[in-house]
Amino acid sequence: MDPAPLRSSFSPPHPLDLAQTLRPLSRGTADPTMQWDASGVWRTLPTPLGAATLHLAQNRGTVDATAWGDGAEWAIAAVPELLGAGDDAGDFDVSGNPFLLEAQRRNPGLRLLRTGLVLEMMIAAIFEQKVTGKEARRAWATLVRAHGEAAPGPAPSGMRVFPSAGAWRLIPSWEWHAAGVDPQRSRTAIAAASVASGLERTLALGRGGAEVAKRLRSVPGIGIWTAAETTQRAHGDADSVSVGDYHLPAVVGWALIGSPVDDDGMLELLAPWAGQRQRVMRLIEASGFAKPRFGPRMTIQDHRRH
Template sequence: MTSSGGAAHDPAAVPRSASRTWATPRPVDLALTLRPLSRGRFDPTMRWVGSGVWRTLRTVDGTATLHLEVDRGAGAVRASAWGAGCDAALDLVPGMVGEGDDDDGFDVSAHPFLHDARRRSPGLRLVRVGLVFEMLVPAILEQKVTTVEARRAWRTLVAQHGEAAPGPAPEEMRVAPSPRAWSLIPSWDWHRAGVDPRRSRTVLAAASVAPGLERTLALGRGGEEIARKIRSVPGVGVWTAAETTQRSHGDPDAVSVGDYHLPALVGWALVGEPVDDDGMLELLEPWRGHRQRVMRLIESSGFAKPKFGPRMTIQDHRAH
């Protein structure tokens, strides 16, 4: 690994910066690996430009902008970061690109669809970004609403209450608000963003215990103890905890039970017909310990279930 860093003569004018390079013995596909971190094309915290990705982060040392790109010829990931939290952001990169993601014992050779999906996605890794609170908030905003509603709310609130991305980030990129900043958002801004009181109360509850959430990272990559601690936040259930630990902890087994679309997707992909939550768990049971890995393979394959049946109605909470 190599690194370089520097500080500007005027810290207010040019943020602190640093860079590092990691050798990657196994191939890494950034698009597939980091896809769960993106909340849509217009997510103000993440932007793809060419073959590289920009991501803003709020680290223990402050805000940071991170740029990642794979150097395939050198078999390495090159990372640059700017801001007070640049070094802390770079410390998160190995987990983000799959370090510690252990797929030993994961065998899909008996299932043609999964076997082919794995063969065609050799660079897929499970992301572990840390930053539990930062991963939890957008999951809360996604509770029981459409993707369109959730992404609009995330984009609106981060733009209004986040901070400008340090360094040479693409225009309009922002760093998500701190726990305190989330707790200070006035009720009318939640309302204008289309977030109902139930979800805003849950974000406030999470903000009040944010340091404790971060301590769960020391417990490993997943498991019931971590999920239980995250579910102890009022308003956070099984689905929200799973959506969080998949990203923050790199949990290879977390299943988003209670998802509106997921059981049908799994059913169609694995057995050619829709199933419910119980049916989904039954289908995934042979890969217990790696059930999230199966979900990521299905997603990376581009498989889509047949387009028929009811859809969730977009609700405009701003109109009430």
């Protein structure tokens, strides 16, 4: 008989929008590690103590958490930070920008999460390097389903746990190929898995920053964009900006000044909020703003044909 689940309740001292806060973790409706249903959200976790399934249900100002599996205790303990308990907005002030001020007013429950799971967030970001979201989500679902263990407890059918570092290192080249992951990204993912324990140790350095980014970028194939995407989710970095993103500078430019900019222009626009630049990005995302639909689009690459 499976052990009884662990339960707890988290009552944050601030408004909390569960869906907006967890949005950066979603890898599409077919994501085997995260699913929403009428009862709340289900998420699997590869914790240091073993696999876990976590269910979160929001009831007004309280979030009820239930966890199953060997990693249940770790999963329950991590809920407050997952939901933004350590997120400090400090003196964040958008009163001088009407767009951001309205976005903040409409999204008072947006918090910056911290998963505490570096390898998982890094490999998800590696899959997104220089490809469309559709390609990245397909690769993620294919390989996690094939190599992750079944979710503990009564998780929705088909949910799996992010594979261990050892499992990633053993995936044969033809499986990467079949999943649509090119050799450069697969080599990078394997390199990350090979130093997984070192990656996790960066969590002790805090919620991001230059030293964390430096250590993550010491992995071959990890550049400024992938390191930023990782620290935003794993460490809860409120300031990291995904420089080198195909769409992001134009989105920031259109949202803040009504015209597109490049990476340098984006950083200039975000400079007044140094220390909280990722918070600005999340507010723009939460607002539902979309840049005008014109100009070239990224072409989906099918690496399985080669």
